[in-house]
Structure formats: C-alpha cells, structure tokens
Amino acid sequence: MAKMTLEQLRKLREEKKGDMVRRDVEGKNIQIIVGMGTCGIAAGAKQTFDEIVKVVDENKMTADVIIRQTGCMGLCHVEPTVEIVMPGMPATIYGKVDVPTAREIVIKHVVGKTLVENHIYDRPAVDIVKK
C-alpha cells in the first residue's frame, strides 16, 4: 500500500460523502459515545469503537450519526460501555459491548429502534451529558 498524501485523504473523503444517503429529516442527531478511559481501553473499547464506525459506515448512516469518545462513564465493571442518545429512544448506556454486541447495537438500537436486552446498564453520568 502506497503512503497516502493529505490531498488523497481529502479526495477519499469527498468520494465517501457522495455515498451518503440521508435517511430522514431529523438531521444529524444520533449520538453514539464510547467510553475510552483506563477501564474501557483495558476491556477492548478500541475494537468496539472501530466496529461501530464500520457498521455505521456500512449502513450508510454517516449523515445522521455522530460518534464520540469520552473517558470513564463510571461503569468500569461492565466495560466496554457505549451510550446512545437518539430521538424516539430512551438515552441508554450499554455495557459489556464486545465487537459482535457493538454490531448488534447499531443494527437493532440505532437502525431498528429496539433495545438490546442483557446489555442495558444505566443512564448517562452527569459529566458526559451534553446539554
């Protein structure tokens, strides 16, 4: 693989933008937040983050979804944790989100608007809520 230049990166990004399909009129208001503190990293949150990016991209949802990282959400015992805030669904923190679960959450919760059982742990800690 040849080393890309920033100019090539810019072009790749433009091509990707062409693929995007806006699903509805709600705008970009789905937030997926991955806990990336010591606890999250130790439990594999980087892989979880990568999988979420991949599945969101595969499902052509990049026009609607914001993916963020934060520090510890206070649920170290069930890392990796992922919080989802979106219209039509309660704000939810999922725990024990390994790679297959990450895929399931994007497809069921974000696309299908159905909660994923057995991984629901809490509502957000006050220091990560964006008003």
Added chain:
Amino acid sequence: MHFAVCDFLLDLVQNSVEAGAMTVTVSVAEERNVVEATVEDDGEGMDGEELAKAKDPFYTDGRKHSRRKVGLGIPFLLQSLSLAGGSHEFSSRKGEGTRLSFSFPADGIDTPPLGDVTGLFLSAMCFDGDYELIVRRRAPARGVDYEIRRSEIIEAVGPLTDAGALVSVREFLASQEAS
C-alpha cells in the same frame, strides 16, 4: 492491565485531554532494539506531591467520580515497565503540563505487544474538544517515518465525529504505517 503499548498510550492521551491540554504530542519509535514512546501535554499539570500520588494505584483526585478509590492508568504502565525491565521519565509542572516517556526492550519476553498503532492515533484524535494532537512516528527498519497533526486531518476530512471521515482517516493512517 492493558494488553498493548498502544493501549497505555491511548490512556495517557485521554488523561492529557481531560487535563485540559491544548496541545498533546505523542511519539512512538521502534529503533535501536527498544520501543520508545512519549506523551507530552500543556494541560493543568501536577505539583510534586500530586505527581508522586499519580503513581499510586489507590489514589485519584476524586473530581470526576466522587467515591472512587483507584486511578489505574499510570500505575498499570509503571507496573508493566517494571516487569519487562523498561524505564521511564515522568515529569510535570503545575499549570504548565506533563510529560511521560518510557521505553521497553523490543525483544523482552515481558514486553507487551506494540498493538494497533493506526487505531491508537485515530482514537487519540477523536476525543471531544479543540485540542491539537501531534503524532510523531518512527520505525526506520520498515521505512516508516511520519508526523501528522490533528488539525490538518480535520482540515482535510471535517469533524472526526463522522463515521465516513473516520473510515477515511483510518485508511490514511494505515497507509502511513505500510512499509
């Protein structure tokens, strides 16, 4: 305990961002039979007493999670270095910033694997906020030598909260790692 050197580094970068740093520099080099890495920031910094406490796994400043009794990020790294026969330098000045550099013997039996360098740099750029991240990377044996700034990446692809942008940046970073 973290699995890979890159996991320790991501943890340190997250500390820097949380310490309000405007500029964070992370460098990773594989040469002369050692794996050397440094994270340096201009965040709020620590005084001598706080710096000593940061090495204690049973200390945390308690600001974020009021009843927590542990802070494991730096102690994990120091423990791993001590197991593997590595070394480190850790310095900080209140109000000025913090610098932690360390090195592992490249072929040490207790040296953690380097891990996913591309994923490290990508994640290190993706925390909230307006900070600058300067990445310096050297692995001369494989012909890898580059420097990248978060600001130039954002200028090229837009906000790093967009999955499409993240996929593109990952591909870009992976290409820099190619020999």
